[in-house]
Amino acid sequence: MKKPLLVIMAAGLGSRYGGLKQIDPVDDAGHILIDYAIYDAKRAGFETVIFVITPHIEKEFRKVIGDRIEKHVQVRYAYQLPDTLPAGIDVPEGRQKPWGTAHAVLSAKELVDSSFAAINADDFYGAAAFRLIYDYLVNEADETHYAMVGYQIENTLTEHGHVARGICTIDERGTLLEIVEHTHIEVRQNGAAYTEDGENFNFVPDGTIVSMNMWGFGLSMMDEIESRFAAFLDENLPGNPLKCEYFVPTVVNALIQKNEKKIQVLHTPDKWYGVTYAQDMPIVRKAIAAMKADGRYPELLWEAGTC
Numbered sequence: 001m002k003k004p005l006l007v008i009m010a011a012g013l014g015s016r017y018g019g020l021k022q023i024d025p026v027d028d029a030g031h032i033l034i035d036y037a038i039y040d041a042k043r044a045g046f047e048t049v050i051f052v053i054t055p056h057i058e059k060e061f062r063k064v065i066g067d068r069i070e071k072h073v074q075v076r077y078a079y080q081l082p083d084t085l086p087a088g089i090d091v092p093e094g095r096q097k098p099w100g101t102a103h104a105v106l107s108a109k110e111l112v113d114s115s116f117a118a119i120n121a122d123d124f125y126g127a128a129a130f131r132l133i134y135d136y137l138v139n140e141a142d143e144t145h146y147a148m149v150g151y152q153i154e155n156t157l158t159e160h161g162h163v164a165r166g167i168c169t170i171d172e173r174g175t176l177l178e179i180v181e182h183t184h185i186e187v188r189q190n191g192a193a194y195t196e197d198g199e200n201f202n203f204v205p206d207g208t209i210v211s212m213n214m215w216g217f218g219l220s221m222m223d224e225i226e227s228r229f230a231a232f233l234d235e236n237l238p239g240n241p242l243k244c245e246y247f248v249p250t251v252v253n254a255l256i257q258k259n260e261k262k263i264q265v266l267h268t269p270d271k272w273y274g275v276t277y278a279q280d281m282p283i284v285r286k287a288i289a290a291m292k293a294d295g296r297y298p299e300l301l302w303e304a305g306t307c
Contacts, residue, residue: 002114004137006046008034009104009213010061010121011054011080024275026284027292029300033275034065034121036288038073039301044130045138048074050111052104055079072302078108086230092241100245101213102225109222115141118215118248124284125149125214126270127296133216136266147216147264148176150209153192155271160279162186166211166249167194167204168265176256176263179211179249209265212272215248225251
């Protein structure tokens with residue numbers, strides 16, 4: 001059996017952060033968030049990483065991360081291009097925004113030949129999450145059973161603005177029943193809350209499980225994403241040509257509703273860290289420094305003998 005692959009979605013424009021947030025150092029040794037993701041992934045068992053990037057960041061991306069990492073894991077590159085669309089559909093005039101996480105995953109289709117995990121490039125997931133998803137892919141995943149690592153919502157927020165999260169409904173067996181993507185969730189006086197109009201807020205209880213885009217899929221997921229893309233665009237382009245995005249949860253929900261796939265939610269108690277806004281960086285750096293002090297990570301991740 002072929003080993004699972006790790007697909008890292010790194011093509012985002014980083015517009016809220018104001019730069020290529022994927023390659024900003026998060027510690028004094030110069031590591032970036034992807035270093036920690038790949039370090040934890042390798043310890044869990046992953047051996048091949050596919051970076052999904054855009055061509056305009058490729059030179060810098062390879063210099064800062066790819067050329068180093070390829071000494072420790074097998075590295076491949078896929079390119080998320082705005083004009084890679086179903087036949088007969090053109091990029092709307094003025095469209096600059098990427099087409100979303102499902103499109104990012106689909107961009108790696110030609111390189112994926114086994115089960116795979118998919119994650120964001122700019123998130124710190126924690127070692128436990130990678131162990132959970134790798135073990136599931138090796139021992140339980142097949143073409144009808146997928147998985148998602150779920151986080152408690154209070155462990156995924158930033159004090160510096162709003163975030164997007166997929167709020168999950170789960171049954172007593174830990175099976176995902178529904179995931180609803182909310183693009184504006186923020187910390188309010190009484191806890192986390194989301195809004196659809198910027199004025200009315202719906203509070204979300206602590207302990208609610210959310211998706212941070214750490215998925216485990218069988219190879220068939222590529223065909224599922226591809227087969228639904230044209231219909232998504234037909235429905236959404238007329239009303240929102242410049243900003244509509246094709247999200248992984250959109251596809252997952254369709255599969256759940258048709259009872260075609262079972263999605264197991266793997267719970268992690270770890271706290272998520274990410275650089276959604278520039279003001280988040282000091283918090284991330286402090287947290288990583290504390291984890292190093294606790295012995296969870298060495299000072300130099302890729303020093304001989306550390307992984």
